Amino acid sequence: QVQLVESGGGVVQPGGSLRLSCAVSGFTFSRYAMYWVRQAPGKGPEWVAVISFDGYSKHYGDSVKGRFTISRDNSKKTLFLQMTSLRVEDTAVYYCTRVVSGYHYFDFWGQGTLVTVSS
């Protein structure tokens, strides 16, 4: 079955960096565009970044543009999110999600990893 397992979250000071990983199994990873979606406490989710199936096309939400970098290793079936210049408002659970192209929805989500930015 499809599984997405995030890791790498933790507590970091403002201005710090963190790298999230998402290991996937149960489907052909290299055929799917992938997203990072985050959810701050008590808020609705927010899309953060998307990467095409082959890694060549990347787009970012306005709130993280220039600070976060999405990447993938199809040989290792792993998605990454490098986060730099972290701010208090980046505090959230970060989910790795698979998007169904053509239908434009996220069909599978990981369990999430919590990132807390605090001094």
Add this chain to the structure above:
Amino acid sequence: QTVVTQEPSFSVSPGGTVTLTCGLSSGSVSTGHYPTWYQQPPGQAPRTLIFTTNTRSSGVPDRFSGSILGNKAALTITGAQADDDSDYYCVLYMGSGAYVFGNGTKVTVL
């Protein structure tokens, strides 16, 4: 900045019907926004209920249905059950890989 609007909360009796809506701060929601509805129990990841306006995801009971009502997307729960007590989020596709989520509706079944 595009804002997706949802009712903050609804209360429904067991066996009752409730309709949640999903609107845009400016403009109308259409099928071209590929409205999707998620259910999120506390502490869990979202679960897909409805995608492309009105298609139920695999395993979702038929008491959940999606539609366009006027200028909004809508999720109707017909015959609410206790385990429908949850948060519900809608999300709209805005093109070029961008999505906007609503802030969610908390449904209480009592």
